[in-house]
Amino acid sequence: MNFGLTTEQQMLVDSVKAFVEKELMPYENEVEQTDDVRPELIKQIHERAINAGFYAANMPEDLGGGGLDHVGLALLERELGRTSFALQYAVARPSNILRACNDEQKERYLLPAIRGERVECLALTEPNAGSDLRSMQTRAEQDGDDFIINGNKHFISYADVADFIVLFAASGVEETKRGPKKLITTFLVDKETPGLTVRKGHKSVSHRGFHHCELFFDNCRVNKRQVLGEVHHGFDVANTWLGATRLTVAAQCVGRAYRALDMALQWAAQRKQFGQAIGKFQGTSFKLADMVTEIEAANFLTLSAAWKSDEGTVTDSDYAMAKLYATEMLARVTDHTVQIFGGMGLMEEVGVERLWRDARVERIWDGTSEIQRHIISRALLRPFEQ
Known part of the structure; x- marks a missing residue:
């Protein structure tokens, strides 16, 4: 590389x-x-x-x-x-x-x-199915050439302005060694389809202006031509998308951290206490040193995963490590930035508290930090399995 x-x-x-x-x-x-x-x-x-x-x-x-x-x-x-x-x-x-x-x-x-003529949104998460997507209760039952969809989704980003929905729904059950497992199918659902209702969801403290919606399906009829991929193989298309999405989250966290660092540096150089710039005190300067070191590490980890993607050698662990480290790095960097600004860091007019608030969701969506650690540790232990 x-x-x-x-x-x-x-x-x-x-x-x-x-x-x-x-x-x-x-x-x-x-x-x-x-x-x-x-x-x-x-x-x-x-x-x-x-x-x-x-x-x-x-x-x-x-x-x-x-x-x-x-x-x-x-x-x-x-x-x-x-x-x-x-x-x-x-x-x-x-x-x-x-x-x-x-x-x-x-x-x-x-x-x-x-x-740019149409915009999509992705609908996986449900009130009772977050990280455990196999437990989703939205179901699609085949009826001739159509599927009848019932259930609801929440935390669906951009559904209020999207034109169509990439929907994941349980479409059957298969027996495995560990017991019954739901089969998932992916559908392309136009928002004006009868039986589909979109409502604005809970108000989040992170990313104001980017709304989370609830979707309700009540005997919503979708033709089989709107199945994305193959019936019962929704996870096949999802797995391809999830890796790239986690890389996107990691990269954006790095960018946001660089902006927080820029703000912290300017404040540390200009703000004076006890007759000198606060950046000269170790309590501040060491924070800045830690911040830039972690940002650079996250940047290289993210670009490494991207490079491996281009080389065709990337693994789920590479994506997971990039997302895990970059999102948790952003939390530490924005917290340090607030501390460097002191009381002003919590004032809306300054803009630092927005970076701090926005950072919190990154460790949750597109796979929580716990899920990323599970992916990484499972890959490490797999060679030792009997």
Whole structure:
């Protein structure tokens, strides 16, 4: 692995950073105060991201996407991570899970998503099925050429503005050595489908403006042509998507941590107590040293996983280690930043407390820290199993 960026990669970093500072950061306070991103602002960001070549950067060029490799995507996500999640999410990168679309589904779902004409959301989590997805109770029962879907989902991000839903539902049961196990099927469900209701969910302290919704399915009828992948093989398409998503989370956490460090450095150099800048006191300077060391470690761990993805050698443990370390690093870095700012660090006007609040959810969604540790430790112990 070459630890230096190529000329093209550095140009990408510089371009995305400039885009974030010009097109996204000026609206951060508005989003924080209103807990919303205006539809016209979403449209504006969409259009400017498309013109800049950042929209659908994760999709192949032959489908109309940006064609970035995994390292390029990690660099892009790192720079986007410096700003409000609700704003940078408008620079849409259609979920990789849509790559499983067949020819008919590509025309209806994938290609419009790449062109910015349609937006998807992903529906896995339920009130009683978080990390244990096999316990999901939303079910899909086949009825001729259709499936009848009943149940509900919650914590579904972006469902309020999405045009269609990538839905995971239990579609059967198989017998295994460990007992019955639910079979999962993935569906592409248009939001206007009769029997589907979308409601705004609980208000989160993290990522204001990026809403979590509840989905209710009441005899919602979906044709078999809307099955993504194969019936009963929903986890096959999910596993491909989950790895890339965890890498995205890691990269964005690194970007957010770099921004927190920048704010902490400026404050430590300017704020004076006892006749000198607080950065000269070991209580502050050692925090800064620890912060930058951890950020750089997380950055290299994330880029290493991205590089392995491009080489075809990446493992679930690589993704898990990147997400685990980067998300927990961000928690420590933002906490140190608040401490360096002192009382001002908790004031909304300063912006530090937003980074601190936003950091908390990263250790939970897309697989909790405990799940990541389970993945890593299971891989370590697997060679010793009899």
